Amino acid sequence: MPRPRSSPPPSALAKHVQRFQELKRGLDQLEYFCKGTVLKRMTKCGKAYCACRSDPNKRHGPYFELTYKVEGKTVNVRLSPEAAPLYRAASAQFRKLKTTLQRLEKISQAVLKLQAQIAQSK
Secondary structure, eight states, X not given: OOOOOOOOOHHHHHHHHHHHHHHHHHHHTOOOXXXXXXXXXXXXXXXXXXXXXXXXXXXXXXXXXXXXXXXXXXXXXXXXXXXXXXXHHHHHHHHHHHHHHHHHHHHHHHHHHHHHHHHHHO
């Protein structure tokens, strides 16, 4: 004999819905974003007698690059020292967006599961 299915407590559903709404409001505070990482590079030149070849402290730079992937290929974009902080902040915003979307998806799955249980118990 099958057991009657009990519906989840309404407070569980309300808690998830409230958290979902909070995360959605957080999206309104998002600034410009871009995928990638800003790197600071110190490089060696090709001159045989330059000090950069033997002493890592005398390498040329810093040079800033934005690095990201497109269709499996790494793309490097040279940035000016003034642009580097802007892209670094945009890159952090992209990571924040990804994390928020992952959390929204997890909550959505939980809400859908609870709603399905409620629908089955009717």
